[in-house]
Amino acid sequence: MARASSNRRKTVVTVLAWAIGLLIFFPILWTVLTSFKTEAEAVASPPSFINFHWTLENYAEVQSRSDYFRHFLNSVVISLGSTVLGLIIAIPAAWSMAFVPAKRTKDILMWMLSTKMLPPVGVLIPIYLIFRDIGLLDSLLGLIIVLMLINLPIIIWMLFTYFREIPGEILEAARMDGAGLKAELLYVLTPMAVPGIASTLLLNIILAWNEAFWTLNLTAAKAAPLTAFIASYSSPEGLFYAKLSAASTMAIAPILILGWFSQKQLVRGLTFGAVK
Template sequence: MARAVTTNRKVINTAFAWGIGLLIFFPILWTILTSFKTEATAIADPPVFLFFDWTLENYQVVQERSNYARFLWNSVIIAGGSTVLGIIIAIPAAWSMAFVPSRRTKDILLWMLSTKMLPAVGVLYPIYLIFIELGLLDTRIGLVIVLMLINLPIIVWMLYTYFREIPGEILEASRMDGASLRDEILYVLTPMAVPGIASTLLLNFILAWNEAFWTLNLTAAKAAPLTAFIASYSSPEGLFYAKLSAASTMAIAPILILGWFSQKQLVRGLTFGAVK
């Protein structure tokens, strides 16, 4: 609405919105601040907000003591691997649904969505058994497969909604120009859909990174990602707030940054295109 608003009203809006925004953000801010405190300052009463001796000690301790880097690497591999694998499987499927729709396309899409709604806990034991049988328990590849499967419906849906916006005539033009199906997808569709594919990649990376049911239940030590690493702090010993904060900050920082980039696509991806 391009309408002049009184400055007064704008000041009130701004103050109010910033106040609430900071309140909501505060737990994250507090965690980040605490990560730079010593353990003693972290529990000081009254709490210290900004004026303390900033230290990087916690980050060093976290890294040395718990081999943080390995958990991080597991998270990257598991989230990245499952997302990329999912996209490779989903692109052809989304191409089919968007450009060669049939009577059953809608049913298939909805059915895919419904698999997403299967409560994980309902199938925990079978998956557990299958994992033991196949030797996948506590392996990265096992988690890559499971997370790929849970996110595949979202990936297919997101790509489908993006592909539908690409005019079919352009793909037909490539067919007339002598492109095979492979050429058509590789040289025409994929480059045109880069923004859509990128946001799909981003959102699903975030979802996989934060997934905390299968990653907690299917890993022990070797393949445990950051979710499990952080969960290990739930039964702590001694003073640990600053270290917990440092570890938490490291676990969420990359995702916060990625998340801010993907906020626009988030709505579309999580509502399966029902809200744009």
């Protein structure tokens, strides 16, 4: 490759990459734009790109008609609740596997991963019936428990890969320096583990926020998070493009922003540490 042409090459690559990037991003961009249009403009032919009458009334309408905010709160409670609960159970488990590995540690980890492969329909009916009988159907608590369980393997794996990177010599150094178990936890382990725990938290909030099998099947009205809220637009309200767009924008915006911050951790978390 001639180095002299590298600038021209860079230009070509830039143009191509931006074109593809914008193409992939376009449906999201179009949704956001449409959310600021009136219904008439939203279906106008030919459609206008930015040259339209910008309005916020769709957002007001979505909120007043279907109570966006309540569903948003449900999503927050479910995703945060299931993640925090999962972390409480996963941190000691990942911790012990990373620092006191036994002969069966690898087997246990692989088995945990395999539970992730159990198709949800295999257990849908019993969970549905159990929840119906003990009153967890359409409840936030029920969803918190289910989502915690389905994401637990991922949480444990992610934490395990982070914890394993904390060098054992550091813990030994702390012990030589006279740190007891409490001081070791407080001054050495926790500060070193916090970044890993934070990334795990972030990724799992995203996964739980977007989970759309259990949230759709186990909720009706009361506990419905945003996934179910949007599903109610499938017909015929979906034909009101501007309102659909406003509702969609509000459903994805918070997590899109979180997601952009957690790109790196996403790769690691979702590949069970196999790709970093």
